[in-house]
Amino acid sequence: MEISATGRLEVRITAADVGKRVSVRCLSEAGATGGKFTDTVGVLTSWHSGVLQITRKNGQNVRIAEPSLVAGKVVPAAPARRRGPAASYGELARISARAWRPVESERLGEWELRAAAGFTRRANSVLPLGDPGLPLDAALDAVRRWYGDRGLPAYLQTATGAEGTQELLCAELERRGWVREVTAELWTGALAPVADRAGAEAGRVVLAQEADEAWLARYRRKGVGEVALRVLGSGPSVWFASVPGEGAVPAAVGRCVVDGRWAGFAAVEVDPARRRRGLATVVMAALARRALEEGASAAWLQVEEDNAGARALYAGMGFGAHHAYHHYREPEAGAS
Helix, strand or coil: EEEEECCCEEEEECCCCCCEEEEEECCCCCCCCCCEEEEEEEEEEECCCCCEEEEEECCEEEEEEHEEEEEEEECCCCCCCCCCCCCCCCHHHHHHHHHHCCCCCEECCEEEEEEECCCCCCCEEEEEEECEEEEHHHHHHHHHHHCCCCCCCCCCEECCCCCCCHHHHHHHHHHHHEEEEEEEEEEEEHHHHHHCCCCCCCHHHHCCCCCCHHHHCCCCCCCCCCHHHHCCCCEEEEEEEEEECCCCCEEEEEEEEECCEEEEEEEEEEEEHCCCCCHHHHHHHHHHHHHCCCCCCCEEEEECCHHHHHHHHHHCCCEEEEEEEEEEEEECCCCC
């Protein structure tokens, strides 16, 4: 955002503040005149050779030349929450991981290496919650060997934008040539309002604890074989919802995993010919009512940043972004 400079500006941060959340103001262009500035808020992930790197909540990296810096301060680590149940990043990372389990996993210190024959990045990536017990380069070498032994590319799933997320690890991965391929967000919200949104089709929703062939026919992921079925069926209490269509394929489907106070929604798919008729809302409402009966009170879901339709739907239900998460892929062999 460009603003006019007013009052006295001071730089109150140094390289010793790397890892902290900061707010800085800099000249928008070198040699700019007229008092035009740009503000950036995020985690200071590096400061060396006269350049600051700040990672914003969505994972975007901003590089700022030190001579352009005119003001800066450390701000509270956790931004004020505007909606949704209170939750830490660590809690949500573990809850979401339990809702989409791999078929094989192994610990590397506090990191979890996960594999499921390539079915989805989430089930085939490292969840690095803590210390791997090795220096970073050695840990990344171990990760690459583990996935290489399984004929899979190595991915790390990281997060930014909340207290306890991994901006510094993201910066280290990028310095080592790891490539960020996907960014999405985890959103949270209260569960009861979702359950209250049942429409005229509510009575037609069928719930089951296993995905049958009809449900899978509407689910659009490729390669839904035995491994995929194991991943889809994983979680403490898994429910599948279907709205019957005119033929054998349902008009809409969805999946929910109930885990303590949390209900996680995923795989909400609607027949393209029947979109914008409220079927996704009806599916989620039926699953939410089931989750309430099992004692859940809060909800979460994951949505990619370019899925405008889904984001509008979930925002209308009271969901809001908690943090962004990213999948980093190992550099190509020989890449610097």
